[in-house]
Amino acid sequence: MSWQIAALQQLINGLAVGSVYALIALGYTMVYGIIKLINFAHGDIYMLGAYFGFYAITMLKLPLLPAMLVSMVAAAIVGVLLERIAYRPLRSSPRISVLITAIGASLLFQSTAQLVFGASFRPFPQAMPFRRIQLGPVFITNRQLLIFGVAVLLMVILHVLVTYTKFGKAMRAVARDKEAALLMGINVDRIISATFALGSALAATAGILVGMYYNRIDPYMGMMPGLKAFVAAVLGGIGIVPGAVVGGLLMGVAENLVVTLGSSTLRDAVAFAVLIVVLLFRPNGLLGKKGMEKV
Amino acid sequence: MIMLEVEDLTVHYGVIQAIKGISFQVQEGEIFTLLGANGAGKTTTLKALSGLLPKTQGKVRFRGGDITTTPSHALPALGLVHVPEGRRIFSGLSVADNLLLGAYHRKDKAGIKADLEAVYELFPRLAERRKQDAGSLSGGEQQMLAMGRGLMSSPKLLLLDEPSMGLAPILVEEIFRFIQEINKRGTTILLVEQNAHLALEISHQACVLETGQIALAGSAAEVAADGRIQEIYLGAG
Numbered sequence: 001m002s003w004q005i006a007a008l009q010q011l012i013n014g015l016a017v018g019s020v021y022a023l024i025a026l027g028y029t030m031v032y033g034i035i036k037l038i039n040f041a042h043g044d045i046y047m048l049g050a051y052f053g054f055y056a057i058t059m060l061k062l063p064l065l066p067a068m069l070v071s072m073v074a075a076a077i078v079g080v081l082l083e084r085i086a087y088r089p090l091r092s093s094p095r096i097s098v099l100i101t102a103i104g105a106s107l108l109f110q111s112t113a114q115l116v117f118g119a120s121f122r123p124f125p126q127a128m129p130f131r132r133i134q135l136g137p138v139f140i141t142n143r144q145l146l147i148f149g150v151a152v153l154l155m156v157i158l159h160v161l162v163t164y165t166k167f168g169k170a171m172r173a174v175a176r177d178k179e180a181a182l183l184m185g186i187n188v189d190r191i192i193s194a195t196f197a198l199g200s201a202l203a204a205t206a207g208i209l210v211g212m213y214y215n216r217i218d219p220y221m222g223m224m225p226g227l228k229a230f231v232a233a234v235l236g237g238i239g240i241v242p243g244a245v246v247g248g249l250l251m252g253v254a255e256n257l258v259v260t261l262g263s264s265t266l267r268d269a270v271a272f273a274v275l276i277v278v279l280l281f282r283p284n285g286l287l288g289k290k291g292m293e294k295v
Numbered sequence: 296m297i298m299l300e301v302e303d304l305t306v307h308y309g310v311i312q313a314i315k316g317i318s319f320q321v322q323e324g325e326i327f328t329l330l331g332a333n334g335a336g337k338t339t340t341l342k343a344l345s346g347l348l349p350k351t352q353g354k355v356r357f358r359g360g361d362i363t364t365t366p367s368h369a370l371p372a373l374g375l376v377h378v379p380e381g382r383r384i385f386s387g388l389s390v391a392d393n394l395l396l397g398a399y400h401r402k403d404k405a406g407i408k409a410d411l412e413a414v415y416e417l418f419p420r421l422a423e424r425r426k427q428d429a430g431s432l433s434g435g436e437q438q439m440l441a442m443g444r445g446l447m448s449s450p451k452l453l454l455l456d457e458p459s460m461g462l463a464p465i466l467v468e469e470i471f472r473f474i475q476e477i478n479k480r481g482t483t484i485l486l487v488e489q490n491a492h493l494a495l496e497i498s499h500q501a502c503v504l505e506t507g508q509i510a511l512a513g514s515a516a517e518v519a520a521d522g523r524i525q526e527i528y529l530g531a532g
Binding site: 172187 | 345346347367368369370371372376377378379383384385386387388392395396397399400444448
């Protein structure tokens with residue numbers, strides 16, 4: 001295989017992984033947009049989503065898509081509770097307190113998962129038979145197609161929701177100015193809960209997709225993708241919904257192309273190198289405008 | 296009929312008592328103005344009425360019902376709408392979306408549509424810019440948008456905080472004409488203003504706040520004629 005073909009193959013793999021990053025990054029960016037919090041426990045909700053999917057398939061004997069829905073709902077509930085119990089009481093505290101709480105919540109989720117689900121990794125049930133589709137010199141797997149399909153579908157739904165519906169407009173109003181939103185009769189607490197629910201449901205789907213893709217899940221699986229998705233959100237411009245998608249895809253492609261260039265050990269380093277370079281030249285992210293964040 | 300009844304309202308910022316037990320009544324159909332120098336407690340009073348600041352003491356009744364502890368987001372549905380100081384429009388959303396957010400609590404689609412047309416008729420400049428980002432409007436247009444957004448909530452009582460702040464003199468007069476027009480169409484108005492002269496001209500009742508207490512109250516004409524108003528403004532200014 002010549003290097004061009006290898007690069008093309010890694011591009012496909014990168015887009016698949018990138019779609020997953022994008023799904024997770026959307027949750028980071030929406031939560032940041034609305035309460036200016038980097039929810040460091042978000043990667044762990046992704047992990048929980050994978051386990052919820054695992055049990056829905058193995059114990060409830062559900063097919064893949066219904067299992068995904070069950071996991072989305074369960075993760076949404078966890079996300080809403082997390083905000084309600086850990087973050088809401090700190091709403092008027094300094095940002096650093098909430099940030100530390102988020103890190104604490106992340107550790108709590110990981111340890112609890114280790115206690116309940118066991119520390120060792122589990123093979124994820126293959127709810128669909130593996131197939132590989134030849135596309136000229138490269139191939140794409142049916143799992144990758146599933147990832148693209150589900151990711152694109154969810155992103156389109158989210159876009160329509162945020163741009164055109166009354167809920168989406170209320171969400172953007174709350175992100176702009178909570179007090180003014182309250183005065184319009186918008187129940188700000190409820191909108192914030194809904195934002196956590198949405199972000200968590202997207203992360204749960206990502207968890208299941210990755211479980212299927214890599215065929216394994218473990219209680220710490222949320223750490224690295226969570227961190228990378230956070231980087232992806234910052235890359236695209238944190239708080240900007242399309243930015244999360246662009247950042248996620250870019251991140252996935254970049255780290256897979258490095259593998260082509262011969263170094264799979266540098267894979268994780270690349271994500272952060274990309275971040276440093278982009279932020280040097282565009283501190284507000286790729287889609288961010290200068291001075292976007294108003295005080 | 297009494298639209299709003301404020302009784303012994305007290306508000307604290309931390310340990311500082313910003314409002315020291317004030318009482319007043321706003322009658323249905325009138326323009327009631329709250330005057331006072333900077334820091335006298337005008338904005339604080341409005342924020343406490345609309346639930347943005349906690350009240351340490353006192354009672355607030357709106358159209359006969361107790362709203363002392365009603366959360367902010369539940370007030371527009373009752374008919375009490377607060378247009379905050381500094382306009383606070385939602386930039387990034389279109390003019391039309393801003394107006395529709397004013398009608399967030401309403402379910403009557405036909406009524407919302409009719410009110411939207413009425414707002415566009417009242418403020419033709421908003422109609423011209425309905426698709427534009429609200430953040431791109433001029434200061435005067437943003438004030439019109441803030442007032443229009445308030446009207447979309449279908450208010451019985453509109454709390455207007457410093458609607459003329461930061462506007463060119465010619466726009467200030469325009470804004471005051473709009474306030475009068477909104478009032479003529481049947482909305483009671485509780486106005487907070489720095490511009491005492493113009494405010495008293497269009498008001499029915501007025502009261503003057505001085506360091507969190509009511510220093511002077513009565514009909515707008517009485518307050519305007521009272522020599523003490525100069526003193527209060529100049530003295531505390």
